Structure formats: C-alpha cells, structure tokens
Amino acid sequence: MANLLAVIAAPDRSTQAMLAGEALRQAASKLKHKIDVEIHTAQGVQQPLSASAIASADAVLLLGEAAAQDVRFANSHTLLSSLEAVLADAEGQLKASLNAQTASSALRIVGITSCPTGIAHTFMAAEGLSQAAQKLGHSIRVETQGSVGAQDTLTADEIRLADVVIIAADTQVDLARFVGKRLYSSGTKPAINDGENLVRRAIAEAQPHATSQAAGSTAAATAATASQSEQRSGPYKHLMTGVSFMLPFVTAGGIMIALAFALGGIYAFDDAHKGTLAWALFQIGAKSAFALMVPILAGYISYSIANRPGIAPGMVGGMLAASLGSGFLGGIAAGFIAGYGTDWLNKKIQLGRNLDGLKPVLILPVLGSLLVGLLMIYVIGTPVAALLAMLTEALKSMQGSSALLLGAILGAMMAFDMGGPVNKAAYAFATGLIASQVYTPMAAVMAAGMTPPLGIALATKLFADRFTADEREAGKAAGVLGISFISEGAIPFAARDPLRVIPSLMVGSAVTGAISMAMGVELKVPHGGVFVLPIPNAVTNLGSYLVALVVGTVLTAVMLRVLKKPLAQ
Known part of the structure; x- marks a missing residue:
C-alpha cells in the first residue's frame, strides 16, 4: 500500500475540484492505496496536508499551476496533471504518479552505523549500505559512529534533503537530528549480510520520525523516546550500549594498573609507595577509571532506554551498585531499572507546554534517581552483591x-x-x-x-x-x-x-x-x-x-x- 498525496488548486472551478478529489479517493481505495487530498477553492483550503503526511508520501499528484509551484514538494516525487485528466481517469492518473515515482531520479539516502565496540561492524555496515545503495542507483552518505567518534558526519543540509534515513546500529543513536524525516532502523547485520534488501525495505517501510511536542531538550527527549519503540530495540541493544561506553574505562584502567605493577611491583598501591609514578598510575587506573566502570555501564544502559533524562538516574544507581558491592550485575540491574523507570515517568507525567521543560532537568532526574536508589539500597543491592560474591569466588577457584x-x-x-x-x-x-x-x-x-x-x-x-x-x-x-x-x-x-x-x-x-x-x-x-x-x-x-x-x-x-x-x- 502506497501513501499518496494530491493537491488540487482550482479556485475558479470549486465544484469540479471537489469532484476530482472524490474521484481520487475512490480510485485510491480501489487500488488499495491511502490518499490525502488538499483542495484549494475560492472558499479557502480544504483538508490541508500535515507535515508528517508530506514527509511519508510515496508520490504526489499536483493539479493546477499553483499546486505545481508549491515549495512544500520541492524534494518530493511529483506528477503534474489536470482536472480533466483526473475526472476522465482518476485510477490511471494515480498509477501514473506511482510509475513516475519509480522512474524518478535517484533517492537521497543518509545513514548512521554503530556497534558496541565501534571497530568492525560499524565500518562493515557502512560499506554494505554504500555499495547496496549505489548498486540500486541511489546516492548515499553514511556517518560512522565508531570507537574514535563520529566520522563523515552528516551535515544539516544533507539531512534536510534526504528522502530516507537508515540507522544500522546495535547501540543507541541520538535521533534528534532526524525529526520529521522518513526513518528506518535495524541492526548492523542486515547491512553487512544483505545491504540491498535493507535499502529496499527502508525505502518501502520507513516511517516519519516523531515530531517534537515541546521546545528545547524536552523535544529531543520526546522524539528519541518515541523512536525507541519504532526501532524494535530490546534489552540486548540497551546492554550493548552500556558496554560500548564502559569499554574505554576498562581499557585505560587495565593498562594503567598493569604499568603500575610493572614499575612498582604488586604492592605499588601501598602507602609506602605514595608519591611514586607507580602509585600514581594505580590511583588513575584502579581508583578512578575502574571506579567509573559500573556507573558508566548503568548510566548508558539507562540512556539507551530513556535518552538523556535516564543518564543521571542510571549513574546514581550504578554508583550505588559499586558501593554496595554488587558490581557489574548490580550495575546492569540499576541501568534497566533507571531506564525503564524514567521512561515510564516521562510518559505518565504531563505538565503542559509551559512546565514541560522542567521534566528533563529537574523532575525526571530527581524521581528517577529516587526510584532506583531506594530499590538498590533496600531491595536489590544486597542480594545481587551476595550473588556476585558467589560467582567471583567460584570463578577464582575454578580449576581442572x-x-x-x-x-x-x-x-x-x-x-x-x-x-x-x-x-x-x-x-x-x-x-x-x-x-x-x-x-x-x-x-x-x-x-x-x-x-x-x-x-x-x-x-x-x-x-x-x-x-x-x-x-x-x-x-x-x-x-x-x-x-x-x-x-x-x-x-x-x-x-x-x-x-x-x-x-x-x-x-x-x-x-x-x-x-x-x-x-x-x-x-x-x-x-x-x-x-x-x-x-x-x-x-x-x-x-x-x-x-x-x-x-x-x-x-x-x-x-x-x-x-x-x-x-x-
């Protein structure tokens, strides 16, 4: 089923314009397509098209000189027609508009790829998308969000002109830039294994990314949260987002600790070595980088679920998990509690447009942190700490x-x-x-x-x-x-x-x-x-x-x- 639009501009022929609109609706129904018809008459504009309808349109039929010059459709696939042609054969005109869409110039596609480690899958997926789009005759630009940050960053103009946005990622990607664009999300594997099929599906199935409901940071949070359900992302993706942000801390901390032991021996952390380079390296690695591992893991699991409002509750929960001795298991639990809890609060608390700006900076961080903090202290922290201690002891004693x-x-x-x-x-x-x-x-x-x-x-x-x-x-x-x-x-x-x-x-x-x-x-x-x-x-x-x-x-x-x-x- 295609999403069709028609704009009829005939202010001096209002009756014929209304008849043409009805003929198009009946023809679309017969062809099992969806159509929205905007009619410009002497009495004004009837049933004006929404921005989301324009963004998701597969083809646009324009009747009348004024309609042909409508700047709203500068980047859309359009077919110019007339009242006479539609009244004579509305069904044929709709088919012609779809055929024109199929035969039109190459689509402009932009994409983002990302994976937990940001090394291999990120760039393999980008290559798969690029080769597939070029083979299908479309132009494409892919931004890679790898371990060294974003490369080939998409410009505002490229995003504005894009017909479709493809997100091939195994971690959370900030989608605030794509509000109002047709967007399709998947993991990296479809882009690597069958990029052509992914591009075809994206063109056919992409949906307009949710429009903002409020100004400022609330708009970004609302848009990203709404998109979350569209992406069909689940716990695995949220966990991998947390792991990807945690990895640099593990790497830096591990190397610092290894160097500390190499320079000062296995007791480099003792006060007897205080002030030495080995002691300083141990403080950097064990006391700082490693101390941040669990809070970062929990914070970015929560961020993946609830976007920016989830970071503070997640990190607070992760810090509590570390201090209670529940380690990475407690951090994972805290991240999911904070994320889903904050997301639920964001949906349930409705303050109105004037006060909605308080949610991401005051209400959600406070209530989310309170929720995860109390649960970690009174319910989850101690049992998970005992479980981790058992697991740690069992692994350390493993032999044979x-x-x-x-x-x-x-x-x-x-x-x-x-x-x-x-x-x-x-x-x-x-x-x-x-x-x-x-x-x-x-x-x-x-x-x-x-x-x-x-x-x-x-x-x-x-x-x-x-x-x-x-x-x-x-x-x-x-x-x-x-x-x-x-x-x-x-x-x-x-x-x-x-x-x-x-x-x-x-x-x-x-x-x-x-x-x-x-x-x-x-x-x-x-x-x-x-x-x-x-x-x-x-x-x-x-x-x-x-x-x-x-x-x-x-x-x-x-x-x-x-x-x-x-x-x-």
Whole structure:
C-alpha cells in the first residue's frame, strides 16, 4: 500500500475540484492505496496536508499551476496533471504518479552505523549500505559512529534533503537530528549480510520520525523516546550500549594498573609507595577509571532506554551498585531499572507546554534517581552483591575440568556469530568481571576471538586448494584483523559456507578458551589483541597464552582442511 498525496488548486472551478478529489479517493481505495487530498477553492483550503503526511508520501499528484509551484514538494516525487485528466481517469492518473515515482531520479539516502565496540561492524555496515545503495542507483552518505567518534558526519543540509534515513546500529543513536524525516532502523547485520534488501525495505517501510511536542531538550527527549519503540530495540541493544561506553574505562584502567605493577611491583598501591609514578598510575587506573566502570555501564544502559533524562538516574544507581558491592550485575540491574523507570515517568507525567521543560532537568532526574536508589539500597543491592560474591569466588577457584568447560563454552560463543549477540554476550560477561578482579575469562575470550580469523588466514595459506583466489587474498586481511582481536574478519568466509566454516571456527576457539582457562591465564585489558601482550603484567603466563592461541589457530585450519572440499580446477 502506497501513501499518496494530491493537491488540487482550482479556485475558479470549486465544484469540479471537489469532484476530482472524490474521484481520487475512490480510485485510491480501489487500488488499495491511502490518499490525502488538499483542495484549494475560492472558499479557502480544504483538508490541508500535515507535515508528517508530506514527509511519508510515496508520490504526489499536483493539479493546477499553483499546486505545481508549491515549495512544500520541492524534494518530493511529483506528477503534474489536470482536472480533466483526473475526472476522465482518476485510477490511471494515480498509477501514473506511482510509475513516475519509480522512474524518478535517484533517492537521497543518509545513514548512521554503530556497534558496541565501534571497530568492525560499524565500518562493515557502512560499506554494505554504500555499495547496496549505489548498486540500486541511489546516492548515499553514511556517518560512522565508531570507537574514535563520529566520522563523515552528516551535515544539516544533507539531512534536510534526504528522502530516507537508515540507522544500522546495535547501540543507541541520538535521533534528534532526524525529526520529521522518513526513518528506518535495524541492526548492523542486515547491512553487512544483505545491504540491498535493507535499502529496499527502508525505502518501502520507513516511517516519519516523531515530531517534537515541546521546545528545547524536552523535544529531543520526546522524539528519541518515541523512536525507541519504532526501532524494535530490546534489552540486548540497551546492554550493548552500556558496554560500548564502559569499554574505554576498562581499557585505560587495565593498562594503567598493569604499568603500575610493572614499575612498582604488586604492592605499588601501598602507602609506602605514595608519591611514586607507580602509585600514581594505580590511583588513575584502579581508583578512578575502574571506579567509573559500573556507573558508566548503568548510566548508558539507562540512556539507551530513556535518552538523556535516564543518564543521571542510571549513574546514581550504578554508583550505588559499586558501593554496595554488587558490581557489574548490580550495575546492569540499576541501568534497566533507571531506564525503564524514567521512561515510564516521562510518559505518565504531563505538565503542559509551559512546565514541560522542567521534566528533563529537574523532575525526571530527581524521581528517577529516587526510584532506583531506594530499590538498590533496600531491595536489590544486597542480594545481587551476595550473588556476585558467589560467582567471583567460584570463578577464582575454578580449576581442572570446570575451568576447561567454562573456557570451551566462552570460546565457542566467541566463534558462533563473530560480533553478533552470542559473541557479545560472552564478551560482556568477561569485561564485567574485570571490575571484580576476575581476569581469567577475559583472557579466554580475547584469545578465542582472535582464533577464527587467524585460523582462516592460516588455512588459506596451507590449504589453498580449498579456497578461491578472492578468498586467498581476503585471508591476508583476516590475519591482520585476527591479531587485532577483530573476529569479524572471519565473517565473509562463514557467510559463504556456514555449515563447514562455523563448526571449524567454534572447535578451534573452544580449544583455545579451554586451554587458556585451564592454565589460569589472566588478562587485565579487554581489547587490543597481540598488541597489548608486550605490556608488562597485562597478561600473566604469557607462554601458555600463546600456546592456547597457536593450538586453536592450527586446529581451526585443520578442521577447515577436513570439512571443505577441494575446489574444481
């Protein structure tokens, strides 16, 4: 069903204009399309079109000279017609307007891509969208919101002229710039795996982004909150938003602590070393960066749900979680309570236009913080702290078969979808435990995440007859991505032959994770691949860690050799 508009400007032929309008409505109903008709008569404008109707129109039929010059449709797909033509064949004129829309000049598309780590999926999704749009004959500009901030930032003019906005993101994206534009949201995977289908769906299904209801920051909050439901985002996306903002604090803190121990020994934090560089580095890493991890995690989970009004309640809840000893589990709980609680308060509290500006700066932060604070102190904090203590103790005491099993599970999860929900669940679990000084899962997860692209790179060299020339060339890039802990380097190979490649990758990564956990290897830095290994104390038992990585890589390559058949020459 198409959304059609018609503007009839015939002030000296009012009766015929009304008849033409009714003919168009009946024809649209027969064709199962929706139509809004605006009629300019001597008595004034009948049924004026709304801004949202104009923004969502698939085609516009203009009757009369005044209608043809209407600036509201400067960026719309229009067809000029006449009263006589519509009265003679209204159905044919509607079909002609749709055909004109189909054959019209290329659409202007803008997009944003983002993922939790802001490294691989962000740029792969941007490339997928760009290639797909160009192949379909449309122009596109994609802004990437990666780990180093926004790149190729969209200008106000580009957004104003855009026909469609595509958001391909696994984290929360601020949509305040797109109020009134036709917008379509998805995750990054559709853009990577089938960009053409995503672009087609976006053009067909995009809906006008909610218009603002009030001025200032309230407008942005209302628009983004309304869009939230349209995006069909869920708890996973909110959690990944929190994790993506937390990661830089984990990385900075972990490296500072490792350097402190390298310079001052394992007691660098003692008062006996106060004033030394090692002591200062420990204060920066452990007492500052790590202290902010849980509040940041909770604050940005809440932000993903409730937009800006959710940040303060989320961070307050996260700080309480840290002080109560409930760690990252308490931070996750606080983030969701603050987010959904603040979002509910925002919808229920209606103060009217004059007082609505108080909501985001006074009412929502105060009530949201009160809600999450009381629940954390009296209900949630203590039980979650006890649960975290049990989990921490169990993980620290793991050895033998139990450590092997956990390492194998985490390793297999890292290779199952390489940057997808299962992979990110294992990664979030490991990074969250760093705040509780449990470092063995992080070591297993990073090694297992490097294994898939490294194993593929090795297989393309040793068993070249199993791969095409393009795949052998891509194997070189996969190797570089692998040593950088970017699992997504294996995605193109898995997409071409999932039934053989994915099991091979999972076996290799499971073995790597199992060896790492069984040997008690600890890693204090959540990212960086082999480039963080030379940092003193960043990883313990380095020899065993390298053995785990090499064994998993070789096993992955051998599995690919066994499962993949030689290509026909």
